[in-house]
Amino acid sequence: MKVTLERNHLLKSLGHVHRIVERRNTYPILANVLMSATPDGLDMRATDLDIEVTETVPAMTGTPGTTTVPAHTLYEIVRKLSDGAEVLLETDGNDQMQISSGRSRFHLQCLNPDGFPDLKSGTFTHSFSIPPQTLKDLIERTQFAISNEETRYYLNGIFMHTIDGGDGIAMRAVATDGHRLARVETEAPSGSSGMPGIIVPRKTVTEVLKLLDGVEGEVGVELSDTKIRFTLGGVVLLSKLIEGSFPDYERVTPRNNEKRLLVDRDSLSRAVDRVSTIASERGGKAVKLSLSSGQLELSVTNPDHGTANEELAVEFSEDAFEIGFNARYLLEIISQIRTESVEFRFNDAGSPTLVKEDGETQALFVLMPMRV
Known part of the structure; x- marks a missing residue:
């Protein structure tokens, strides 16, 4: 040679x-x-x-x-x-x-x-093309919620499938680790309708995300029950899929959370970041949200270092209410919000909280509360 x-x-x-x-x-x-x-x-x-x-x-x-x-x-x-x-x-x-x-x-x-081993591709049952930015959004906005628990291997990737949403067929990407859940959807590409629900492994989506940088033209996707193949420009990535059943995420997605909070995204993100500075890892990096009419107070108590408090003006007209979250998980979800305001929907201090963009429905996130 x-x-x-x-x-x-x-x-x-x-x-x-x-x-x-x-x-x-x-x-x-x-x-x-x-x-x-x-x-x-x-x-x-x-x-x-x-x-x-x-x-x-x-x-x-x-x-x-x-x-x-x-x-x-x-x-x-x-x-x-x-x-x-x-x-x-x-x-x-x-x-x-x-x-x-x-x-x-x-x-x-x-x-x-x-x-040298050859990862046989087999027969693909579905093939379609998707714009690079659309695929990037589906991965980026759900990847953070992928579980690292090896025992629950079926959560170690992004679950992708199509649904009939009433306004047409949509493609959904979902990831969860049991503490938070991310669900993002887009209009289903032509050819993807009826595709099997697949779980794309963490390492695969990480590599695809890197390969998407600078890709011109649509990304080709082919899949079967066991494998998926991406064609990104001159690069071809073939991957095995995770075998197993992804849990019924609809069952844990809140539907009757009536308490509504609307808050400026950037102000909330900066405030959570500031008060969590003294939060302890031993306490799960917990931050408490105390809500009253028109006001949100963020507070952290660390027996070893002290306390931190910050107040924000918000849209909230329900009865006074308190709930706690892991600060890092909360910040990760806020970072995925693309509208100026972020909307929270609460039920009670022990129930999952729904987080979404103001007026948008393509992305929603679920966050489990902590005791504080």
């Missing part, structure tokens, strides 16, 4: 594929990137057995061939080469690859490509 290509093109593509490779691997071949020189360019593929990323880099191929080299080491070498430099990749047999650029020479050990 002998191929010449521009350093920046190689670095960009290696940046896409090497992130999939885990630093520690039981199988040495999984630490490598598969590189195939063809007349069309240099094909690169990396996998962790759950996700596979493939990309083709423009290159001048002298001798076609295929090999595998350590992904992270190659990325670091190319990253440190001069900007705009020409890079020559050459193998003699399957034992070593020589990387040459200017006066720099490196030799990396290769592993036989025959042992």
Whole structure:
């Protein structure tokens, strides 16, 4: 194999594929990137057995061939080469690859490509295209609520499905960790109607989010009951889906919360951030909201450090009411609100609270209260 290509093109593509490779691997071949020189360019593929990323880099191929080299080491070498430099990749047999650029020479050990795993895609039952910004919104506004609990593996991703909302078919993305829930929807892309409800793993949505930066044109999505494939420009990401049933999130979404609070988003965010400065991790970073007519008082009590209080003028006309929340969870939800005001709907101090944008219905969030 002998191929010449521009350093920046190689670095960009290696940046896409090497992130999939885990630093520690039981199988040495999984630490490598598969590189195939063809007349069309240099094909690169990396996998962790759950996700596979493939990309083709423009290159001048002298001798076609295929090999595998350590992904992270190659990325670091190319990253440190001069900007705009020409890079020559050459193998003699399957034992070593020589990387040459200017006066720099490196030799990396290769592993036989025959042992490189192939994440078979199978047959996809649904395919559609979605604008990059729409997909980015669905992921960004729900990703923070993905659970980290390995025992409840079915919560370790974003649940995506379509629903008939009365005004047409909508696509929903939902994530929850049991403490908070995020639900965002958009008009369903053509071809997605009737798609199976799927749970896209955390690592997959994280990588897709990174790959969306700078993507021009629509993102292709293909899926089956067990796998999903994204085509983002020249990058193809294939991933296994999480097997299992996502819980009935509609059951925990409040429907009869009558107490309504409307407050300026930025003022609330800054106030919560300030008073939570003294909140203790031992106390769950709890902040208490005390509501009365036209006024909200935020307070934190830390036996080791003291207290903090701040008042805000709000729209609230119900009876006086107190409720507590984890400050970090509250701030994360507020950060997803895109209207100037944020609306809270309460029932009582022990029931889930509904949070949404003022006048908007595409996104809603549920936050469980804390005892304070």
